[in-house]
């Protein structure tokens with residue numbers, strides 16, 4: 001597989017129309033440790049197949065709720081493209097969950113129940129009879145999506161530029177996360193623009209980021225622990241997992257915590273922050289044009 005190209009200087013591809021792409025993946029016969037010899041990196045990234053379907057469908061539901069309230073046609077068009085992309089991401093990770101993780105002996109029911117409760121109950125729309133309260137609740141969710149989409153863009157940029165293929169990672173999974181990551185980079189402005197359209201408030205941005213970073217850090221820790229306990233092929237204690245995670249991050253197989261939760265969080269908090277600063281649209285679009293799964297869908 002060709003390594004994605006990183007341009008020395010951003011080549012402006014012009015206005016990008018956000019649109020869903022057809023893809024076809026074959027997840028049969030992929031070993032659980034799809035980065036050979038790296039169970040922690042394999043499981044931490046594999047964890048996304050459990051968490052992402054419910055998360056992305058919650059985003060789609062929230063955007064479908066917000067869309068009729070948007071009077072800006074360009075923003076509404078971006079939202080429709082964004083909804084289409086996130087729906088396909090959710091479907092593909094659900095396929096990977098069944099055809100790769102469950103097929104490899106991972107039983108994720110307890111975690112799926114908790115994730116489902118979070119997105120369908122805790123983060124459900126308000127049913128208040130007060131329209132102002134309902135609107136505030138929608139704005140809170142849109143800002144939370146914007147803060148979380150900051151991290152999906154950062155992770156997307158990581159997926160496009162990491163060292164997976166140098167360590168023999170399975171090409172179908174490399175492509176799954178690179179295709180998804182590239183679309184996250186491509187649509188990285190949308191959630192920020194939507195949240196700003198509904199409530200242009202720095203305080204809302206701060207509050208959403210505080211919640212997002214706490215939630216993500218906690219989820220990474222508990223999810224990794226849960227999945228490594230479920231992994232029938234390894235028996236690792238907490239310290240061993242931390243040590244291997246640190247080692248895999250040093251090799252470029254996982255993002256470093258200090259970059260993900262430190263540097264990138266600080267960047268987002270700067271008042272003049274723009275999602276454009278995260279990743280390269282040119283690189284993302286170039287990868288999407290050559291993604292094996294996107295090409296396979298057109299055969």
Ligand SMILES: [Fe+2]
Pocket residue numbers: 056085086089152180184
């Ligand atoms: Fe996504």
Ligand SMILES: [Fe+2]
Pocket residue numbers: 086149152183184187
């Ligand atoms: Fe996204």
